[in-house]
Amino acid sequence: MKAWSVGALIACWLLGPACAAAGEGTKEPLAEPAAHGEPEPAPAADAAPPSPEEELLAEVNRLRADPPAWAANLRWYRSLFDGSLVRAPGEIALQTQEGPAAVDEAIRFLERAEPLPPLRRSPGMSRAAAEHAADLGQSGRTGHAGADGSQAWDRLNRHGRWQKTSGEVVSFGQRAARRVVIQFLVDDGVPDRGHRKNLFDPGFAVAGVACGPHTRYGHCCVITLAGGYEEAER
Numbered sequence: 001m002k003a004w005s006v007g008a009l010i011a012c013w014l015l016g017p018a019c020a021a022a023g024e025g026t027k028e029p030l031a032e033p034a035a036h037g038e039p040e041p042a043p044a045a046d047a048a049p050p051s052p053e054e055e056l057l058a059e060v061n062r063l064r065a066d067p068p069a070w071a072a073n074l075r076w077y078r079s080l081f082d083g084s085l086v087r088a089p090g091e092i093a094l095q096t097q098e099g100p101a102a103v104d105e106a107i108r109f110l111e112r113a114e115p116l117p118p119l120r121r122s123p124g125m126s127r128a129a130a131e132h133a134a135d136l137g138q139s140g141r142t143g144h145a146g147a148d149g150s151q152a153w154d155r156l157n158r159h160g161r162w163q164k165t166s167g168e169v170v171s172f173g174q175r176a177a178r179r180v181v182i183q184f185l186v187d188d189g190v191p192d193r194g195h196r197k198n199l200f201d202p203g204f205a206v207a208g209v210a211c212g213p214h215t216r217y218g219h220c221c222v223i224t225l226a227g228g229y230e231e232a233e234r
Contacts, residue, residue, distance in 0.1 A: 052175070053209040056221060057121055059177040060199060060207070063185075067113035067200075074110065077182050078103045097189035106185045109196065116202055124159035124231045125208025129168075129222040131155055133210040136170070140216035144168055152224060156208075164227025165203045169195045172217040180221050203227050 050058070063070045080086045084099035096102070132155055135146050144152055152168035171180045184195035198204070208224040 052177070052211045052221075053126065054121075055177040056180055056211065056223070057119065057207060057209050059181050060223070061118040063181055063199065064116040064118060066115060067110040071107050071110040073178055073182060074103055074107045074185065077186075078107070102186050102188050106187075106196065110185070113200060116200065117205070119207040119225070120205065122160070122206045122208050122226075122229045122231065125156060125162075125206060125224045125226060125229055126210055127159045127208070128152070128155040129208040129224045130210035130212070131158075132168070132170075132224075133212045133220055133222045136220055136222075137212045137214045140214065142170070142172060142217075144170065156224060156226065156229070160232045161230040162226040163229060165201075166227075167198045167201070167204065167225040169198050169223050169225070171221045172214060173219060174221075175211075175219050198225055201225070 077086075078100055080088050081096075081100040081103070082093075084096050086094040086096060088094075132144075132146060132152070136142065139147060141147075146155065153162060153166045156162040156166055169184055171183050174180045174183060181199075184199055187193040187195050204225040204227060206226045206229045209221070211219065211221040214220040
């Protein structure tokens with residue numbers, strides 16, 4: 001089995017404990033702005049609020065459904081730059097590596113990108129994501145290797161069987177779904193834009209999502225990805 005990884009970890013807060021850039025993105029092959037577009041229907045009065053994981057996957061799917069429209073979120077983020085610093089109201093200033101040029105590049109990418117089908121959420125893949133999020137959060141580590149040496153595809157196979165291709169993206173420091181997706185899209189300091197490539201890989205059809213506390217960066221989110229997934233019997 002051949003493995004290759006894309007991306008590199010960036011820790012980029014100027015001040016404060018949280019890292020505002022996404023972590024590494026991997027793929028294993030087998031061979032805050034106003035919402036854009038149509039308003040979403042209001043939830044029923046007795047409906048439970050969506051979980052952070054549901055919100056994050058929904059945001060990823062809005063991105064995939066209409067990339068040019070989603071670019072409005074990046075334009076909002078671009079407006080927060082003061083040189084290479086991001087100064088969001090009420091937040092600690094963030095020092096980026098590439099400055100607004102990386103955001104401009106991401107906007108151009110979205111303006112040309114084709115729509116993709118939504119990712120289906122998998123219970124087994126979400127358990128694999130939760131396993132890694134808990135591991136990273138408790139240890140304060142970053143990256144894709146588990147404390148036991150496992151990689152994303154190993155953890156996916158503990159809860160089912162991934163098919164065709166698999167991958168994983170990890171974010172640190174952000175809680176809001178749109179801000180996490182902005183991290184992945186801009187990929188500040190990641191030359192090959194591995195997170196962005198994974199979110200727009202047409203080979204991925206299924207996803208697992210988990211978010212949780214992180215002892216060093218405050219919060220982390222893990223998204224596992226696969227071309228297909230056979231759930232384990234429970």
